[in-house]
Amino acid sequence: MHVHPSTDRGSASDFSAAVHDAPVYVSERPAPGTESPGAQNRPPQRRDLNGLRGVAIALVVVFHIWLGRVSGGVDVFLTLSGFFFTASLLRSAQAGASLNPVTRVVRVLRRLGPPLLITLLAVAVASVFLLPRTRWADLGDQLVSGVFYYVNWQLATTANDYLAADPSVSPVQHLWSVAVQFQFYLFAIAVVFGLAWVRRRVRPDGPRSLRPRTFAVIFFAIAVVSFVYAADGVQRHQAWNYYDTGARLWEIMLGATVAAVFAARSTGPRREDSERYPRVSSTARGVLAVVGMTVIVVCGFVVDGVTDFPGPLALIPVLATLALIIAGSETAVAATLSNRFFAWVGSIAFPLYLWHWPLLIFYLAVTGKPHADVLGGLGIIAASVALAWLTVRLVERPTQSTTLTPGRIAVTTCAAIAAIAVTVGSIGWNIYIARAISAVQSSGTVVDLTHPGALELTDGIRADPADVSPPLYSAPEDLPVTTLEGCIADFETRDALSCTYGDVNAARTIVLAGSSHAEHWVTALDALGLQHGFKVVTFLKMGCPLSVDTMPMLGPNEYPDCLDWTQTVLSDVAAMAPEYVFTTATRPREDAPGDYTPTWYTSVWRQLAADGVGILGVRDTPWLAYRAIDCLADGGTATSCGIPRDDALDSVNPALASSFQLQGFSALDLSNAVCDVTVCRAEQGNVLIYRDEHHLTATYVRTLTTELGRQIGSATGWWSGP
Structure with missing residues (x-):
């Protein structure tokens, strides 16, 4: 089967840690009256952007199940993750907070790890019963790489460039972008906190970090280099390019650039939208929001992202997302995205993304169908939403506690057990296979009387x-x-x-x-x-x-x-x-x-x-x-x-x-x-x-x-x- 790049298998998480911060700008200095350098007076959340996540995950799910095309939702997520997480880092650095990277990484892992690991364990168990043994070795490699957030490289190396969902596709293939985003977070922490640490060492009495506009220049320069690399990769080897963190980085860094620009333009923690956009009329912002939202919805119908993303055509959903960010939270589109339905879908976006893809693949494997029909697709969506809601209630919320509550301890323990079980089981099976094939290869001969083969x-x-x-x-x-x-x-x-x-x-x-x-x-x-x-x-x-x-x-x-x-x-x-x-x-x-x-x-x-x-x-x-x-x-x-x-x-x-x-x-x-x-x-x-x-x-x-x-x-x- 000749295959092509994945159809929109991006993460819906934006990593919860970043989304909960969701600032629209970053203050350059600590707010007056803060009790400590690390205390941060958080700016208002962008509820409309959380609603945008809901729209994006809905597009991803629908396109995966019924249309077999790239919706552009993955690119929306990548751009939002760059905006959200970088804004949070900049705010911490500017406020003089701790630059300990371990604390930030642990925070991300605490929110992201448990739902991911429990999903991986469920996939591993289901695969034993629903998938042929011939697929366990490849899946085992992917499960282990999913646990350690390098599944995108595993898929690129093994050329898992699928055209669309079918029973032979990996049930964890969609996790490549979770790995890409996590790798970006490590990179962003290193850049922002690293440069802030250097600044504090060189000028202890000066600003606690580089100016946001300096970061904006740095982020944009990285985005340009990544964009050129991605454009070249589309022509050279798209199957690899699709999963390549370096090729995807420009989408995230453009979001980071906008976050830095917002931080540079802000003068206080209570600055309103109207003050933040003094040169743009409300009508212009409204038009910008409508255009951006329209482009995001129709992108998958008119652009063949399978062969073109993350090349230049990925600018379409990325710029549309930036348009919605820049338009602000006071447009009619923002008001619609802020309603309770989109907010709720946005709140379950990450676990919904985690569950819908393996459920689709297992459904196709069990039924033998090449594609999901209408009723089957609706059933997959219903089951995915139910599992996502349970994951939020039973897994995500307990881990958000700042203290070691019984719920947090229980979820963390289960996640650790899941990681160990998946890793040990997968590696053990692959060792067994390696020994079996070594026995075949070591003989170097074929017994003609029992295994004549072509003879x-x-x-x-x-x-x-x-x-x-x-x-x-x-x-x-x-x-x-x-x-x-x-x-x-x-x-x-x-x-x-x-x-x-x-x-x-x-x-x-x-x-x-x-x-x-x-x-x-x-x-x-x-x-x-x-x-x-x-x-x-x-x-x-x-x-x-x-x-x-x-x-x-x-x-x-x-x-x-x-x-x-x-x-x-x-x-x-x-x-x-x-x-x-x-x-x-x-x-x-x-x-x-x-x-x-x-x-x-x-x-x-x-x-x-x-x-x-x-x-x-x-x-x-x-x-x-x-x-x-x-x-x-x-x-x-x-x-x-x-x-x-x-x-x-x-x-x-x-x-x-x-x-x-x-x-x-x-x-x-x-x-x-x-x-x-x-x-x-x-x-x-x-x-x-x-x-x-x-x-x-x-x-x-x-x-x-x-x-x-x-x-x-x-x-x-x-x-x-x-």
């Missing part, structure tokens, strides 16, 4: 049914040696990373070059190199088949790093002068059955041929639209979890034409070693074929060694037979 199709070896190898739950870790040893370049790397396998001292060389679909052949090539005396030099890059005259695409986005990497590889290959380059020769059609050979593949082959290098073009193996291991774990069969051959492959290998047109090109086709006449199964000869949607297990590729050896020997003339 069942190519050599007619039949075996009685036996436990599949590798086990379903460990299949995703049955990886080629190049991945295990870090010999494949990631999406951002343009350098031609190279490793050598096979007979490393041999005079003959085959270069293995291309994407991960070229990579999974290294297991068989390594064995053949040792057997027949040639070395295998790898040039591999994630998602990057060789291309010279056409911009490669990574999903819907251009992939310029791939183009640069290919040029470097071809230059290195020309200098190396190997006998052959082994690479993929076909790819699946995107909108029709079968496979084809792109013209940009043949352009590469012509360049290699011109350099005197032979080409071994292997037909790509069939792609599935789902993880076969999940299908098998849910009770499917090897046939039902496979794909009809006519859907995956043309009747004739499309690369054969190049065999007649291009001297030095040989077309290799192992389709008959993966598929029979009618179907490409998920398992063959007691060996699992796929480790994910479209990559072969290293174990199955090992059983392909004999047939690949026959074809390479025939093409090169280096040997005869297998």
Whole structure:
């Protein structure tokens, strides 16, 4: 399944600590008459902005459940969190309060941690009963990263860039923005309190912190750098960019900049809105608020944030949010947002966000539906609201007590137990899987009589049914040696990373070059190199088949790093002068059955041929639209979890034409070693074929060694037979 960035999986929390402060400006100095430097005369709350949170969470939930698009709500939350939390920090620093960062972090964790941890424990328990074991390993990693607030990096690293909710999506995938916001809070505390501490040390008798306008300049400069980085990331690797804290930071820092500007313009704790906006008429503020609110509501219908956020188009919801902040609390829109309904929804926004997404995913997993219908969606919303209300009453409110009440102690204890249970359980399961896959990989061989794999199709070896190898739950870790040893370049790397396998001292060389679909052949090539005396030099890059005259695409986005990497590889290959380059020769059609050979593949082959290098073009193996291991774990069969051959492959290998047109090109086709006449199964000869949607297990590729050896020997003339 080819997937794209998450649909609006942002946190609704703004982290409660920040929201409860919710100032509209920050006083530069302690209010006259304060009893201590740390005592703060808090400015009035912006109840309309709390209501805006209610609108935003409603948009997020509706768009998640029924529309499958980005609503822009996540960007509203990020901007508000920057405004709220930074204003609170600035007020503390200006008032001469303590700059102890631990106190501030503990305060945030006390409000945020318990509801998050209890939700994670509930998800873990539900997953044991509702999700196949094949998904537990990935989910375990995500649960642990959720506990420690780095789930956004976990999702980015594993390319969890989903297009929309479906049963295969992680039930905690939405927590990436909770991690982003928490990381921002640590960063903001370090910047504001750190600079205030330096100021107090350098000038003990002067102002207690830098001026707010100085902070405004600093925040805006950070926002500009982050914005440029995000705009570049949209073009380079959107799946990573979507989760990247650095790419998201500009949205939060613009909110922080406005908070600093408000602080700079304030002259006292009781300054009214009309004094705060002396140059803007009430009519202009009203129009600004209406425009801002309208843009937030319609954003998701007109902007494809899946492929464009947090790039420049994210300015639309961000600027709309800033417009509502700047418009003030005395507009008609603000009055509407301040009513009891929106205020109540805003008050349960964080737990509502926490609960609605896993409930949606579990509903889809149990029902087998690809999307929620009207009644199902209403049921999810009702259950989410009920759980959110209970979470506020039983979890959030007790933890807000400033003293160690029995309720606070009980909730904190439960949260700690939840964190330990989730972490220990997840790590324990992953250790079990690691041991299972190590046992498979350490053997390095396949027992032909019990697990013939591809030999069942190519050599007619039949075996009685036996436990599949590798086990379903460990299949995703049955990886080629190049991945295990870090010999494949990631999406951002343009350098031609190279490793050598096979007979490393041999005079003959085959270069293995291309994407991960070229990579999974290294297991068989390594064995053949040792057997027949040639070395295998790898040039591999994630998602990057060789291309010279056409911009490669990574999903819907251009992939310029791939183009640069290919040029470097071809230059290195020309200098190396190997006998052959082994690479993929076909790819699946995107909108029709079968496979084809792109013209940009043949352009590469012509360049290699011109350099005197032979080409071994292997037909790509069939792609599935789902993880076969999940299908098998849910009770499917090897046939039902496979794909009809006519859907995956043309009747004739499309690369054969190049065999007649291009001297030095040989077309290799192992389709008959993966598929029979009618179907490409998920398992063959007691060996699992796929480790994910479209990559072969290293174990199955090992059983392909004999047939690949026959074809390479025939093409090169280096040997005869297998």
